[in-house]
Amino acid sequence: MKRSTLTRGLIPTAVVLSLALAACGGDEAGTDDASTDTGAAGTDESMDDTDAAAGGEELAGTLVGAGASSQQAAVQAWVAGYNGVQPGVTVNYDPIGSGGGRELFLGGGSDFAGSDAYLDDDELATVGDVCASGDIVELPLYISPVAVIFNLEGFETVNMPPEVIAGVFAETITSWDDPAIAEANPDAELPATPIVPVHRSDDSGTTENFTSYLDTVAGDVWTYGEVETWPGDLGGEAGAQTAGVVQAVQAGDGYVGYADASQAGELGTVAVGVGEEFVEFSPEAAATVLDVSERVEGRSDTDLAIDLARDTQESGAYPIVLVSYHIACADYEDDEKAGLVKDYLTYVASTEGQQIAADNAGSAPISDTLRTDVQAAIDAIQ
Incomplete structure (x- = not known):
């Protein structure tokens, strides 16, 4: 049985993924050998690709996220790789679980959430309490069996x-x-x-x-x-x-x-x-399920929630699939915060970001077709 790309060291759940991505910052709490190696991998990529992923503008500030612990190996890789793009930005992520992450975000306690489930109708009804326009961005950026x-x-x-x-x-x-x-x-x-x-x-x-x-x-x-x-x-x-x-x-x-x-x-x-x-x-068997799945009906253009075809009979498909989302506001009252969220999510969705997650967490990179829809939703953030 092949486990080479999906076997990772476990990180204690009490550890908060908090990597200060300042030029002088390096070893914050939550950084381990895996994330250090990931950072190196991220900076070895083409700088043209890196600059394109982040828009080329140098930014500074702090982003706070929380949620799915399933993403934690991928988030470490994304944050470390993003260090090579935006060394002036600090990204903190607390893997408290999907339910806790959505609750914190909808209560105004974080800038974005990671969640292994998209927002349900009751949660969508409360988005207006935290997002300026009452609209949400939900992006399937981590796909894993x-x-x-x-x-x-x-x-x-x-x-x-x-x-x-x-x-x-x-x-x-x-x-x-x-x-x-x-x-x-x-x-x-x-x-x-x-x-x-x-x-x-x-x-x-x-x-x-x-x-x-x-x-x-x-x-x-x-x-x-x-x-x-x-x-x-x-x-x-x-x-x-x-x-x-x-x-x-x-x-x-x-x-x-x-x-x-x-x-x-x-x-x-x-x-x-x-x-x-x-x-x-x-990862390939998990990605096969997405190929035969549809978007959830009745959602906005920036809400890319997926209705998974879990009962597929497709040969080679692995049906127990986790699609983990990044959830953010479509509108922030703070222009600087909106810019940071857009830039970080653009990196995560980029070819480089998805490959880093695949290399370090065994996830399936999103397709180019899905990336086009994801980027359009990210570009709508203001």
């Missing part, structure tokens, strides 16, 4: 059809040698080890994406719907943020959870049933 991770001695991968995955997390399948798992793995000698499912303890866009998949493909087994908060009547173990789930799964034989694939590390991962085949996660 959600891995079903497990810790089972002697196994690196296990095949599971959709209804089996649903049964594991609905706690109707409780042993690794259950006939439904054994049928999908005829050549494996599965142990009678109890299955212990692990879920997020916090409001999580990753949970929302994962349960959206379960609800779409196996709603008769997973009867809890698409939820951001894990159902309270289910047992299992819980972990705070992405790293907490990974650490909990690592702690016990037979444990299984879900997490952004960039943080799967050396844990085993499930090959997901799609049509007549079982598909392992990869």
Whole structure:
């Protein structure tokens, strides 16, 4: 199984990604070896491409963002790479989780949010409290598979059809040698080890994406719907943020959870049933799902929320996909703040920015077609 581009070191969830991108700044809290290496990679790119990505104007100031912990490896890479473009700009990002990030942004506590779920109708109704025009920019800038991770001695991968995955997390399948798992793995000698499912303890866009998949493909087994908060009547173990789930799964034989694939590390991962085949996660397989998905209807031109085709039967598609958004205002009362947001998001969306995220977090770069729509939305920020 190939993990070379998707295996990253875990960063403690308490660490706030805060890199001061001043000419004299270097080692702020949250910087680690990975982000240092990323900065070097970012500055090795063509300066013509870098200047084009940022508009060529030298800026100074501070941006505050918070939200999805799934993005944290990518955000480190983006912020370090942006240092080579705008050394006078400080970007702070706190990986507090998607729900917390959206809440903070909509309460006026940050300049932008990272979220593994787009704003729902109730949240959209409050945008006018923080954005001057009441309009929002939602940009799908981080695309990654959600891995079903497990810790089972002697196994690196296990095949599971959709209804089996649903049964594991609905706690109707409780042993690794259950006939439904054994049928999908005829050549494996599965142990009678109890299955212990692990879920997020916090409001999580990753949970929302994962349960959206379960609800779409196996709603008769997973009867809890698409939820951001894990159902309270289910047992299992819980972990705070992405790293907490990974650490909990690592702690016990037979444990299984879900997490952004960039943080799967050396844990085993499930090959997901799609049509007549079982598909392992990869950036390319995740990107395939977006190719067959549509925009959410009824949204503004700057709101690029995507309705994912999670029940696709497309060969080679990995359907448990996390599309993580950058959420910002279409209008800021402060012209300087608007300029900083536009410049930073332009870098993140650029070819260089997307490649840096792919290299450091294993994400799938957005297509040129999607980048055209994304840049048009960024250009509308004022």
